[in-house]
Amino acid sequence: MNFRHRIRQTTAGAIFLLGFGLQAARADWQPSPPGDPARQWRFSLDTDVGYDNNFNTENPVRKSSATFVWSPTAEIKIPGEQTAGQFRYQYTSTYFLDVGLTKPDESHVLDANVSHVFTPRLSASLTDSFRRGIEPTLVGPLIFRERGDYTYNTIGANISFLLTSRWTLSLNQSWEHWMFDTKSESIDNDRDGYGTTASAVYQLSPRTSVGLNYNYTRTAYSFSSITNSVRDSDSQALYLSINHRFKPLVFMQASAGAQLAGFGGGGSDASPYLNLSATYNFATRSTISAGGSYNIQLSELAAYRSSQQLATFLALSHDLTAKCSVSLAFNYIISTYGNFNPVFLNGFNPQPRQVGEDSWQVNLIARYAFTPWMGLTMEYTYQDLASGFDNRALNSFRSFDRMHGDVGIHLLY
Secondary structure, three states, X not given: OEOOOOXXXXXXXXXXXXXXXXXXXXXXXXXXXXXXXXXXXXXEEEEEEEEXXXXXXXXXXXXXXXXXXXXXXXXXXXXXXOXXXXXXXXXXXXXXXXXXXXXXXXXXXXXXXXXXXXXXXXXXXXXXXXXXXOOHHHOOOOOOOOEOOEEEEEEEEEEEEEOOOOEEEEEEEEEEEEEEOOHHHHHHHOEEEEEEEEEEEEEXXXXXXXXXEEEEEEEEEOOXXXXXXOXXXXXXXXXXXXXXXEEOXXXXXXXXXXXXEEEXXXXXXXXXXXXXXXXXXXXXXXXXXXXXXXXXXXOOOOOEEEEEEEEEEEEEEEEOOOOEEEEEEEEXXXXXXXXXXXXXXXXXXXXXXXXXXXXXXXXXXXXXXXXXXXXXXXXXXXXXXXXXXXXXXXXXXXXXXXXXXXXXEEEEO
């Protein structure tokens, strides 16, 4: 199946982190009996049947099918007074029953985290996230599709130091790796990103903190070509941040600053760097969140080096009863591509200098727990992308819409 657009091996990284945590916290390892919600490990299995009306995310030719999905998940917690860790692995297999495909879609998700408190004032953490599959939503709440399978891995290290009772200094390092199976996608989008974020946060009051933050990101494309040499980039962002709890149940975060990206071969892109979100806990285990951001995003299109993106979201989670719960997530993204790749500038190129895309997604989930270990799940997702890159004369379309719904059983041990 083909999924086009952006989707933002685990090596020994995650295994090393897990092994280190196990070794350091072995004395605290006391698995609790089945049924105990505080147990340090758990295993779940989801099986679903549903329908997808455009699983190739193509336009105008669609492929639709009934679907069958099974997905086991294993989670482990490693407690410890100084060293603690978490490990999660999920496998998903999706069968398209109406189109005669011999193999299912498969995905692998692996997350690992280890934290250590050296002293009451100094702490550090290591994280690893691995994704292998075809659905772009494995990486984040993106509704875009990618052509072919991909591998994504990101490793992060953070150290935090309490300088005084009010000042906290932190440094975060990250490495992000993308690798695509399809040759055309691999040539354009195999890349590595290296990031550093330094922060100084001041606690104004028990409810309010402000910070000064600096981020530097270097992106290097793996395939050496004239086209990619002018897409390699260095991005810098300087911004102020504020966190405030208005009431015990209302929390707000905001950041504002500027971002500048420079590209190989000359040229740059400048943008405001904005982020705002708020969360309201209106009942026990019930929250509503909303927010938005505006910044520069790299483009997976070789003809454009970057886009300026406005992204908004709304999320709701609510327990209707002790056994029944619902969740709603809505994302709306506006992307403006204006940083044209100079390699493509010639008198025969029909591409406009600035192109826009609007996309949105809504996801609704309802759950009912028959027992603490078995429940019913119903899910509905709708995605829509309206793209200015569509070319009817060439029968070339990026725009698409997709609907998927399913119902299934969730088993937990």
